[in-house]
Amino acid sequence: MVEAWTAAQIREAERPHLEAGEPLMRRAADGLADVVRDVLRASSSSRDGRAGRILLLVGSGNNGGDALYAGESLARELVPQGGAVTVVPVGSRVHEAALAAALAAGAVLDDVEAWCDAAVVAGVLPAYDVLLDGLVGTGSNGAGLRGDSLRVVRAVLPVVAGATWGVGAEAAAASASASASGTGRDAGTSPAGGSAADGDAIGPAPRVIAVDVPSGIGVDDGALPDPPHVLPADVTVTFGGHKVGLVVGPGAERAGRIVLIDIGIGPDLARMPPAVTTT
Numbered sequence: 001m002v003e004a005w006t007a008a009q010i011r012e013a014e015r016p017h018l019e020a021g022e023p024l025m026r027r028a029a030d031g032l033a034d035v036v037r038d039v040l041r042a043s044s045s046s047r048d049g050r051a052g053r054i055l056l057l058v059g060s061g062n063n064g065g066d067a068l069y070a071g072e073s074l075a076r077e078l079v080p081q082g083g084a085v086t087v088v089p090v091g092s093r094v095h096e097a098a099l100a101a102a103l104a105a106g107a108v109l110d111d112v113e114a115w116c117d118a119a120v121v122a123g124v125l126p127a128y129d130v131l132l133d134g135l136v137g138t139g140s141n142g143a144g145l146r147g148d149s150l151r152v153v154r155a156v157l158p159v160v161a162g163a164t165w166g167v168g169a170e171a172a173a174a175s176a177s178a179s180a181s182g183t184g185r186d187a188g189t190s191p192a193g194g195s196a197a198d199g200d201a202i203g204p205a206p207r208v209i210a211v212d213v214p215s216g217i218g219v220d221d222g223a224l225p226d227p228p229h230v231l232p233a234d235v236t237v238t239f240g241g242h243k244v245g246l247v248v249g250p251g252a253e254r255a256g257r258i259v260l261i262d263i264g265i266g267p268d269l270a271r272m273p274p275a276v277t278t279t
Helices: 007-019 024-042 062-081 096-104 112-116 118-127 147-160 169-181 249-253 266-270
Strands: 002-005 053-058 084-089 130-134 207-211 235-239 257-261 276-278
Touching: 002 007, 007 024, 007 266, 024 062, 024 130, 024 207, 024 235, 024 257, 053 062, 062 084, 062 096, 062 130, 062 207, 084 096, 084 112, 112 118, 112 147, 118 147
Parallel strands: 053 084, 053 130, 130 207, 207 235, 235 257
Antiparallel strands: 002 276
């Protein structure tokens, strides 16, 4: 049996802990980083011994901060081993302290414009092992992404999902063309200055890990926008309690395996009737 709560209920459960100064974001980020490590370990045989590469798609909200603090922890481990953590800031702002921490740990900031081009993305995204979707969090109502978030998701979808999830033919064709021609930021160049000619094999699509919820689903009802521009997650790492949109409606189909991270609000949620209970 799975109990799930609305975004408003989650926020109400978090409120006294935030007012008390508890580090909920750090707890969430630590749990997220642990899941990324597990995914990297599971895929280590396909990387020929090289260190992992992580791409962070970071929006303006708290989920972006969660992703950045997780990126800080991962960068401290991966970058000295020759791995990489690349941050793509999407939106009008990002969590400044978390971004500073990630960059100080060795993460690299990349230009969002390049990640809005489907042909470029098709050439460079397969060099990554894990993509963290931290674009939009529990404020999403399923009405659809906007601005750069939408542009990035439209460019990334053909690589991570393909026609199975209703990607437009034009974007899929751009992806196929770029894959065939080896198109990158420059020919043979991978993100953040790496070169595919330096012995860094281009592999299959990265595993997608959604931060709290897949960006763009209706958090309270599992609704999808039309067209359904949502990155399908292999794993969704959600914090504190299950959100309704992860267990009902078409949004649940985009969530993949759900991992619940305890950030200390469980007793507060237990005092609230869940919005949905599923088996």
